[in-house]
Amino acid sequence: MSPPGKPSVAIRLLSSLAHAVCHHPGWFVWPQFVLAVACVVLTAMQLGFDMDRNSLVGEDKPSHRNFLSFKKEFPGQDDIVVVVEGETTDHERTRQFVERLGARLDAESTARNPTNLFGDVFYKGDLRLMGRKALLFFPETNLVEFSQALEDYKPFMVQFTGATNLATLFRRVNALVRSSGRERNDKTDSFVRSLPAMERLIRMATDSLGRPGNPPSPGVEALFGGGEEAEREKYITFAKGRIYLVSAKPRLVKVTAADVEPRWYESLGGLRPVPSPQRIEDTRFSRQDELNSAAIDRVRALVAEVRAEIPGLNIGVTGEQVLDYDEMLQSQHDSTVSTIVSLVVCALIFIVAYRQTGRPLKATLCLVVGLAYTMGFTTLVVGHLNILTITFVPMLIGLAIDFGVHLVTRYEEELRRGASEHDAVYKAVVFTGQGIFTGCFTTAGAFLAMALTDFKGIREMGIITGGGMLLCLVPMITLLPVLLLKGRRQNQLDEVSGARELRAESLEAFEVGSEAMDQRARLERLWLDRPWMVLGFVAVVSLLALVRWQRVGFDYNLLHMQSEGLPSVVFEHKLVESAEKSVLYGAIMTDSLEEAAAFAARATNLPTVASTESMARFLVEDQQRKLGLVRGVQRTLEGLDFNPVDPNPADLDDLSLRLWAFGGLLGLAEDEVAKTNEKELGANLHSLRESIDGFRAALYRGDTNRNAIQLGAFQRAFLQDVQDTFAAVRSQDASGPLRVQDLPPTLRARFVGVNGKHLVMVYPRSNVWDRVPQVAFVEDLQKLDPKVTGTPVQLMLYTTLLKQSYEEAARWALGAIIVLVFVHFRAVMPVILALLPVAFGATWMVGFMAWSGIDFNPANIMTLPLVIGIGVTNGIHILNRFAEEKQPGILAKSTGKAVLVSGLTTIAGFGSLILADHRGIRSLGWVMAVGTATCMIAALTLLPAILTLRERWQARAAGGATP
Numbered sequence: 001m002s003p004p005g006k007p008s009v010a011i012r013l014l015s016s017l018a019h020a021v022c023h024h025p026g027w028f029v030w031p032q033f034v035l036a037v038a039c040v041v042l043t044a045m046q047l048g049f050d051m052d053r054n055s056l057v058g059e060d061k062p063s064h065r066n067f068l069s070f071k072k073e074f075p076g077q078d079d080i081v082v083v084v085e086g087e088t089t090d091h092e093r094t095r096q097f098v099e100r101l102g103a104r105l106d107a108e109s110t111a112r113n114p115t116n117l118f119g120d121v122f123y124k125g126d127l128r129l130m131g132r133k134a135l136l137f138f139p140e141t142n143l144v145e146f147s148q149a150l151e152d153y154k155p156f157m158v159q160f161t162g163a164t165n166l167a168t169l170f171r172r173v174n175a176l177v178r179s180s181g182r183e184r185n186d187k188t189d190s191f192v193r194s195l196p197a198m199e200r201l202i203r204m205a206t207d208s209l210g211r212p213g214n215p216p217s218p219g220v221e222a223l224f225g226g227g228e229e230a231e232r233e234k235y236i237t238f239a240k241g242r243i244y245l246v247s248a249k250p251r252l253v254k255v256t257a258a259d260v261e262p263r264w265y266e267s268l269g270g271l272r273p274v275p276s277p278q279r280i281e282d283t284r285f286s287r288q289d290e291l292n293s294a295a296i297d298r299v300r301a302l303v304a305e306v307r308a309e310i311p312g313l314n315i316g317v318t319g320e321q322v323l324d325y326d327e328m329l330q331s332q333h334d335s336t337v338s339t340i341v342s343l344v345v346c347a348l349i350f351i352v353a354y355r356q357t358g359r360p361l362k363a364t365l366c367l368v369v370g371l372a373y374t375m376g377f378t379t380l381v382v383g384h385l386n387i388l389t390i391t392f393v394p395m396l397i398g399l400a401i402d403f404g405v406h407l408v409t410r411y412e413e414e415l416r417r418g419a420s421e422h423d424a425v426y427k428a429v430v431f432t433g434q435g436i437f438t439g440c441f442t443t444a445g446a447f448l449a450m451a452l453t454d455f456k457g458i459r460e461m462g463i464i465t466g467g468g469m470l471l472c473l474v475p476m477i478t479l480l481p482v483l484l485l486k487g488r489r490q491n492q493l494d495e496v497s498g499a500r501e502l503r504a505e506s507l508e509a510f511e512v513g514s515e516a517m518d519q520r521a522r523l524e525r526l527w528l529d530r531p532w533m534v535l536g537f538v539a540v541v542s543l544l545a546l547v548r549w550q551r552v553g554f555d556y557n558l559l560h561m562q563s564e565g566l567p568s569v570v571f572e573h574k575l576v577e578s579a580e581k582s583v584l585y586g587a588i589m590t591d592s593l594e595e596a597a598a599f600a601a602r603a604t605n606l607p608t609v610a611s612t613e614s615m616a617r618f619l620v621e622d623q624q625r626k627l628g629l630v631r632g633v634q635r636t637l638e639g640l641d642f643n644p645v646d647p648n649p650a651d652l653d654d655l656s657l658r659l660w661a662f663g664g665l666l667g668l669a670e671d672e673v674a675k676t677n678e679k680e681l682g683a684n685l686h687s688l689r690e691s692i693d694g695f696r697a698a699l700y701r702g703d704t705n706r707n708a709i710q711l712g713a714f715q716r717a718f719l720q721d722v723q724d725t726f727a728a729v730r731s732q733d734a735s736g737p738l739r740v741q742d743l744p745p746t747l748r749a750r751f752v753g754v755n756g757k758h759l760v761m762v763y764p765r766s767n768v769w770d771r772v773p774q775v776a777f778v779e780d781l782q783k784l785d786p787k788v789t790g791t792p793v794q795l796m797l798y799t800t801l802l803k804q805s806y807e808e809a810a811r812w813a814l815g816a817i818i819v820l821v822f823v824h825f826r827a828v829m830p831v832i833l834a835l836l837p838v839a840f841g842a843t844w845m846v847g848f849m850a851w852s853g854i855d856f857n858p859a860n861i862m863t864l865p866l867v868i869g870i871g872v873t874n875g876i877h878i879l880n881r882f883a884e885e886k887q888p889g890i891l892a893k894s895t896g897k898a899v900l901v902s903g904l905t906t907i908a909g910f911g912s913l914i915l916a917d918h919r920g921i922r923s924l925g926w927v928m929a930v931g932t933a934t935c936m937i938a939a940l941t942l943l944p945a946i947l948t949l950r951e952r953w954q955a956r957a958a959g960g961a962t963p
Contacts (some may be wrong), residue, residue, distance in 0.1 A: 010434055017477070017922075018429040024423045025482040031853050032479050036369045039376025047375065048384040051321075051328045052288055054794055056386055056457030063797045063896050066789040070587050073753035076119055078321045079247040079585075080299050083571040085314040091241050092204070097310040098123050098235060098244045099216035104302045105248050111745075116251065117295045120746045122773050123235040123246040128724055131744040132733040136623055137632045143629045150636045155192045157640065160722050165646040166205065170658035173198075177665045195684045201718070202691045206698045208714040210327045212311040215714040217721035239578035247319075250295035255284035296325050316571030320791060323559075324387075326568045327918065331390045333918035338394040338925075342912035343367075346401045346905040353901045354408070362483040363404025369479060370400055370472030377471055385464075388457045388862075391913060391921055392465045395928075398909010399443060399870065400472035402902035403436050404480055406877065409898040411484055425481045433477060435880040439822045439873035442817045444469035446869020450810035453805035461862070462809070531945035538840055538942050545847020552846055554800040555855045556771040561920030576767045582610070584769075586762040586781045587790035589753065593619050593740075596758040602784060603762045608777040610765040615743060615751040616758060623737040630734040637730050642723045650711035652699045663692045761790075768792040771799075812865035817872050825879065834875035837943055841871050841935030848930050859920030860927045867928070870906060871935030874899050878943050886951075903936035 021028060050056075057064045071077070084102060102123035109118040127134045135143060149159075159176055163169035180188045201218055208215035217409035219234075236245040260275040260283045275283075300317055307315060308316075343364070350360035371393060378385070385392075410432035414424035447469060450462025562569045575583045588603070590596040596616035603612050664880065670685040699707060733742070740752055751759045762781060766773035768791075778796050781788040821831045849855070856863075877899055910932060913925025 010437070011430055012254060014430045014433045014437075014522070015426070017433075018426045018481070021429065021478060021481045022425060022485065024359050025485065028478040028482050032369055032475055036372035039372045039379075043372075043375040043379045046383070047379045048286060049289075049328055049332070049390075050384045050386045051293075051324045052285075053324055053387065053798065056388065056455065057794075057798055057801060058456035058459075059334045060454070061797065063789070063793060063802070066787050067794055070589060070789045073589060073755055073757050074587075074750070074759055075754070076249045076252045076749070079249055080296055080317060080320040080322055081321050081575075082246040082248075082299065082303060083316050083318060083574060084242075084244045084246065085242060085574065086312075087242070093206075093310060094242075094244050094313060095219075095235070096207075096216060096616075097306055097313055097315070098246055100309060101246050101302060101306045103216065104215070104306065105246070105299070108298070108302075109248075111252050112411055115655050117291065117298055119249040119251045119545050120749060121248045122746055123236070123244075123245075126234050126725070127728040127742060129746070131742065132731060133742040134728065135546050135633065135732050136626050136738045137618060137625070140629070143626055143633075147629055147633050147636070148410040150633060152189070152193065154636065155938060156191060157726075160719070161640050161642050163719060164643050165183045165650060165655075165719070166711070167651055167655040167658050168646075169719075170655070170662050172772060174658065174661050177669070179660075192681060192684075195681075195688055195710065199684070199688045199691050202688070202695050205711065205714055206691070206695045209698050209701075211309055212283055213306075215717060217717045220722055220725040222387055232731065238475045238575065243574065243578055248295070248299060250288075250292045250321075253284055253288040253291055255287060259283060259287075292321055293325055296322055297499075310567070316567040316574075318568040318571040318575070322568045323562065323572060324564050327387060328390075329936050330918050331387055331916075331921065332568060334913070334918050334921050335390045335393060337915055338391070338912040338921075339397065341915060342397040342909045345908040345912065346397055348907060349901060349904050350401070350405065353897070353904075354412070359408045359484060360404075360414075363401065363408055363476070363480055365395065366404060366480045366483070367401050367472060368474040369475040370468070373471040373474065373817055374464070374468035377467050381462060381467070382460050386457055386460065387858075389461045389464050391924065392461065392468065394909055394912045396472065396909075397467050398906040398912075400469060400476065401909075403440065403476035403874070403896075404472055405902040405905065406432050406436050406439075406898040407476065407480060408484070409901070411481075421485055425485060429477065429481055434824070435877045436473070436477065438820060438880075440469055441878050442820050442876065443869040444874050445816040445820060446809075446865045449816055449865055450805070450809040452812050453808050455801050455805035456804045458802065458809065464950040500862060528944055528948050531948045534941055534945040538938070541847075542840060545843050545850070547847075548850035549846055551850045553855045554803060554861070555857045556795075556803075558771050558795065558799070558858065559769050561859055561918065561923075562855055563917040564919060565917075576769065580790075582764045582766065584764070584791045584795075585613075586764070586777065586780070586788050586792055588760040588762060588785050588788050589756060589757045590760065593758055596760050599785065600760045600762075603760065603781070606780045606784070608765055608773065608780045610763045612749075612763065613761040614759065615740075616760070617742060618738050623773070627734050627737070630732050634730055634732065634734065637726060640726060640730075642726070644720045647716065648712060649705075649708035650715060652704060652708055652711070655711075656696050656699055659692050659696050663689050663696075666692070762788075764792060768795065799858055803856075803861055806861045806864050810868060812863040813868045817868060821872065821876065824876070825883070830879050830883075833943060833946065834872050834879055836872035836946070837875050837938035840938045840942060841931060842867050844934040844938070845927065845931040848934070849927060852926075854923060854926065857920055857923060859918075860924040862924060863927045863931055867931040867935065869938070870928075870932055874903065874936055874939030875943055878939060882947055896902050899936065899940060903932060906932045907936075 013779060047210075054064070054067065084094050084097050084101075086097075095573075102121065105118055105121045105123075106112070108116045109121045110116050111121075130137060135146075138146065145953045155176070159169065159172040162172055177191065180191065202219040204215075236247070238245070257275050257280055260279055262273065262275075278783060296317065303315055303317060307313070322854065347364045350363065351357050354360055374392075374396065378389075382389075392464065407428050410428040411424045414427050415421070419427065444466040447462045447466030451466065453459060453462075558567060559572060567773040572583075588596075588599050590599060593616045596614050597620050600614045600616060603609050666685050666689045670682055670689070673682045673685060699711070701707075740748070743752065751761075753759065764777040766777070768774040769778050774792055774796055778788075778793050818831055818835075821834050822828070825834075845863070854860075907929045910925050910928035913921050914929065916922045916925065
């Protein structure tokens with residue numbers, strides 16, 4: 001402290017500020033309101049939201065640089081994934097949904113229009129999508145089976161060449177059956193093998209009459225291959241065909257210098273400056289985010305459309321960017337709700353505690369001005385919010401309102417003691433202002449310590465919230481005193497008598513409040529008169545907390561932070577639980593195909609690896625035998641020329657007649673088979689007849705005109721599918737082996753980079769959202785290739801670096817606070833005393849977590865630096881008042897009341913986060929609310945008890961030294 005009679009620099013500065021506030025109030029009112037409005041306008045126009053969790057890490061980490069190189073080489077790797085879950089007994093319903101959704105997405109892809117939302121759309125791997133070298137992707141044994149199946153089915157396939165609709169198809173089938181005779185031959189064998197497929201075709205046609213929308217083809221492979229099982233192999237399936245996937249990539253945004261909008265101040269001179277490469281990249285990133293969000297919303301809209309046509313399925317949209325998008329939306333909603341609740345509750349606490357509305361609402365107004373400053377500061381300095389920084393507003397409300405609480409409390413106390421309004425403002429600003437400034441700097445220091453860490457997202461959190469604390473102090477220490485002076489009367493709710501002057505009003509307020517002060521004084525005597533009991537109680541509670549400390553771990557799983565019922569999270573869990581391998585993958589980039597093939601082979605042998613995906617094995621293998629088989633397939637299909645498909649609605653009468661004739665032929669065949677022992681064939685014939693009867697009945701059920709139109713759409717889809725598939729097979733290129741340029745665009749974009757690098761996707765065997773398998777998988781891959789990247793590597797880097805950064809921030813915060821408190825009190829003992837409530841409060845907080853089963857996680861680990869900065873402010877205010885009056889009793893004084901009320905408002909600020917659906921934000925609210933409460937309790941009880949003992953010891957020492 002300063003020597004007697006010589007005021008310190010802080011007191012001189014605060015005295016000048018108090019003089020300016022009292023004598024030049026206009027300097028501090030309208031300029032601040034104008035500036036606040038300007039900040040709000042700037043924020044509304046310029047502040048963005050960064051949804052990419054990977055951008056929080058920063059580019060200075062080697063692992064993250066590897067990931068950024070991967071994203072540049074293979075842009076657009078993040079899929080929007082639609083998960084379609086059906087019953088294991090009804091694969092067809094699920095397949096229909098996938099086909100209809102896939103067709104809609106494909107119609108809105110860049111393949112149809114370069115400006116469409118979606119780039120690659122993938123939901124099945126049929127021959128047409130795989131290009132002119134599609135058959136070379138088949139394993140050799142499968143290609144042999146395919147060739148043999150075409151030979152076996154050729155007599156039946158011929159019937160499709162002249163079919164233009166279902167009626168002509170069944171007319172030709174009837175002719176085939178009549179010409180086959182009763183003896184077994186190639187024609188009859190081909191027909192018998194086709195019975196299950198014919199039944200499926202009829203059942204699908206029947207089903208199409210009862211569903212709205214354009215019906216998909218039943219699938220060619222089901223007719224000429226291995227039935228439904230062969231058809232399902234085309235799709236991306238999990239859980240034995242119960243779950244199907246549809247994936248779509250948002251279109252990649254390209255931005256040039258001409259696309260970058262100049263900032264408002266850059267256009268003032270009439271010249272358009274050339275944007276920097278970083279500005280261009282930032283613009284591209286921002287527009288890509290906007291397009292990704294639009295693509296996700298569009299996928300969900302299309303899912304809703306198809307769900308109306310195919311009900312009874314469990315469908316959700318997920319994927320990494322969907323999880324990030326949903327998390328950001330949920331966090332924005334939670335933060336908005338928490339902000340409103342925090343502001344209202346803090347104002348109510350202030351109003352109830354002070355039994356008036358005028359001054360508390362003035363303090364709340366100054367807080368809003370400070371928040372506006374902070375938003376403008378954030379927009380200018382950082383430019384965006386992210387998943388970590390989005391919660392700063394409710395936290396700042398609970399913390400920054402404390403400045404007003406302490407200032408108003410001291411102002412009212414001085415008025416009650418008979419001081420004039422100006423003298424009351426002077427003492428509040430000068431004497432209480434010292435504690436306010438130190439408390440603000442210590443809390444801001446705790447936040448700003450985060451700016452010294454290696455984690456970009458945490459640095460931004462520190463800059464925004466630490467700077468926000470300092471900015472909120474400005475209107476609280478300048479604008480609020482002016483408003484207090486301008487309010488010579490409280491509003492009508494607080495007026496005791498409308499004609500009384502402020503001094504009389506304050507006197508009555510003192511009389512009303514004296515009873516409450518006496519109650520607080522009597523309560524405080526419980527521990528001031530029994531300091532040793534307080535120390536014993538603190539020791540017992542601390543011991544109980546320490547007993548279970550080891551049970552508090554760190555939950556690294558980011559899925560556990562998101563909202564429990566969020567559909568994207570629910571369906572991500574479904575994929576994790578149902579897949580034989582993880583849906584996340586490690587990425588290895590190589591310069592050559594040979595390296596890619598070697599890495600894929602070595603990775604497959606790792607114990608943590610389930611499988612690998614790469615185009616290298618297709619591009620480096622010897623394909624001469626396959627090429628021979630492809631030529632054989634093409635020879636089999638020679639001479640198969642198809643008639644154009646009928647574009648008209650179906651002729652129901654003609655079709656019914658052909659079906660009736662077909663059913664009659666089947667009846668005759670069934671009678672013949674009954675004379676033999678071929679029970680399975682007889683059952684197939686009987687089942688097909690029943691399907692025909694049902695189909696014929698359905699033709700005339702309801703609106704026949706609609707049925708004709710719907711069935712016309714079905715037969716066009718089916719027959720066109722048949723023709724396109726055979727055309728794709730006949731047009732296969734057998735001139736040479738598969739090359740990179742032969743890959744279909746979807747596969748080339750996924751596995752071949754923009755600069756020619758080759759990608760090996762390595763899928764883990766276990767769930768790498770969980771920490772133990774995540775670390776094991778990443779460490780295995782890093783032994784194989786130190787530059788391996790991908791989501792599992794990023795998850796491990798993100799959570800590890802985040803945890804280490806907050807621990808580092810806590811150390812920096814502690815060091816900075818020790819220095820600040822020492823500078824304020826100019827002695828070591830006050831530093832120790834100020835930190836004691838923090839030490840015990842933090843111990844009790846962790847004990848609460850242990851007893852409640854709450855672990856630290858990437859959201860609530862922020863508590864480490866914050867509890868130090870927030871908790872120490874209570875001790876500073878108490879020690880400041882003790883230094884002024886040398887009395888350990890605090891609760892009955894304005895400082896004690898202010899510490900109590902400010903503690904409650906801080907608890908309300910953090911406690912409002914408990915309302916969040918986002919589990920990480922909710923856990924942060926719980927932990928910080930409890931931590932603030934325990935530090936406040938320790939400051940109001942333990943610290944006065946220690947000060948009492950210290951006074952007693954000093955008094956005894958002084959008495960013993962007296963002669």
